[in-house]
């Protein structure tokens with residue numbers, strides 16, 4: 001579909017769509033803000049990615065993760081280089097992906113960097129266990145995947161960590177916590 005031929009204004013008024021701003025300084029590209037404005041419409045499951053290195057635990061709230069393959073069982077997580085857990089995941093070679101349940105919004109907020117809690121402090125108030133690798137596994141997560149780091153790929157501000165999933169645990173009766181348009185959603189309530 002050619003937006004220009006349809007006419008932007010007409011499309012916006014009739015179809016109630018919002019066209020993104022292009023980057024005036026970079027012809028042919030869009031701004032990071034426009035990209036974020038698009039991606040906030042992707043409803044996603046929320047996880048806490050956690051690791052332990054030399055006895056020190058660290059973790060972050062993440063939505064940029066995805067299954068990569070089931071044979072072998074493999075998952076990828078995109079982590080900003082500046083996040084505290086980043087270097088510890090690289091060094092330890094292990095991490096967990098704890099997919100949060102609808103009743104764990106406070107956990108998501110605690111690991112999202114908004115509060116003053118850092119490092120080990122973020123783990124207080126919840127129960128944590130270990131499976132095969134020793135990475136922290138969150139009690140009552142919807143599902144928790146225990147991973148060995150097998151590859152790391154740097155891209156711009158982020159590293160894509162690829163993990164072989166070697167163990168896991170699930171809470172089948174629970175509902176997921178979702179993140180959509182900048183807010184947390186419980187599909188059982190809305």
Ligand SMILES: Cc1cc2nc3c(=O)[nH]c(=O)nc-3n(C[C@H](O)[C@H](O)[C@H](O)COP(=O)(O)O)c2cc1C
Nearest residue numbers: 060061062063064078079080083084111112113179
């Ligand atoms: C809903 C949500 C999703 C997030 N997803 C990611 C993500 O996929 N990758 C990432 O690196 N940071 C993500 N963040 C930001 C990190 O959680 C945050 O920068 C981090 O906890 C800061 O940790 P630090 O204080 O150790 O630097 C997300 C934040 C929120 C609120």
